[in-house]
Amino acid sequence: MMITFGPVPSRRLGYSLGINHIPPKHCTYACVYCQVGQTTTMEITRREFYPVAQIVNEVEQAITRAAEFGRTIDFLTLVPDGEPTLDLNLGILIRELKKFLIPVAVITNSSLIDRPDVQDELMLADWVSVKVDTLEENSWRKINRPHHSLSLIAILNGILSFRQKFTGELVTETMLVSGINDNENTIRMLTGFLTELQPFKSYLSIPTRPPVESWVRPPDAETLQLLLEVIERRCTFFDLLFESEGDDFVSTGNLVEDILGITAVHPLRESALRKLVEEVDGDWNLIESLIMTEQLFRLTYRGDHFYTRRSSQRV
Ligand code: SF4
Structure with a gap:
């Protein structure tokens, strides 16, 4: 299996070389909107999946190929078919990737961010995206379908404490799903939390590619407009991540x-x-x-x- 893909143009990261360092689908969540497929191995114990040397070697080859074709790489992005912080070697991997002198990004569901070791390792990255779909226990269980031993409060506190220490760019990502987290109260709670967090940016998404559960729908247009108005009044750092460029x-x-x-x-x-x-x-x-x-x-x-x-x- 290829571990790298791209570089591909990314709205947030310019040209990003994707690194898929977790095989599908080892995750701490089984989100209803996941585009990778059903979570086949739900786990929260960190372990090695691929040797760091193998990943780094493939990244080096991809960088060399990109240079030969005159293609730019703005970020090396850990965006696997599972949860990146499950990789026990995450910190070593980021250190090794930084030797290429290209900024490193990690897109995590943030479920393990209350752990000091995960925080220490994510601190090594230049850009980290954390998932915050909802602040409500019920809707969290419905939308993210977490491993039974995870705690939403611990995750939210973990994100806040990580923010205090992290010197890179922290962004958040929220996926809105019709009937689960697309009501005004949920959005008010979310914007309250994000105002306290003060991330560099908060991105709002809606399911646009085939989700794992066929009943998943984006909010209807009128609801979306209402929520955007609530967000616009309360936060200046929200951006939309859902449109097609055509x-x-x-x-x-x-x-x-x-x-x-x-x-x-x-x-x-x-x-x-x-x-x-x-x-x-x-x-x-x-x-x-x-x-x-x-x-x-x-x-x-x-x-x-x-x-x-x-x-x-x-x-
Ligand atoms: S956290 Fe990401 S990979 Fe895991 S189930 Fe959710 S969307 Fe899929």
């Missing part, structure tokens, strides 16, 4: 079908939608009529417009 656009020759197809899966930023319309010499009035006929919904966040299907049903 790169997955394949014209079928029918602009309406194309737009409704894309926006059913990913909201589109207005600039990307205008580009799509212009590419086929279309008329922007078509978009206005889709909004008037309630097929399309215009979301507004911090002055930017995003277009999404009115119904959260996928096509």
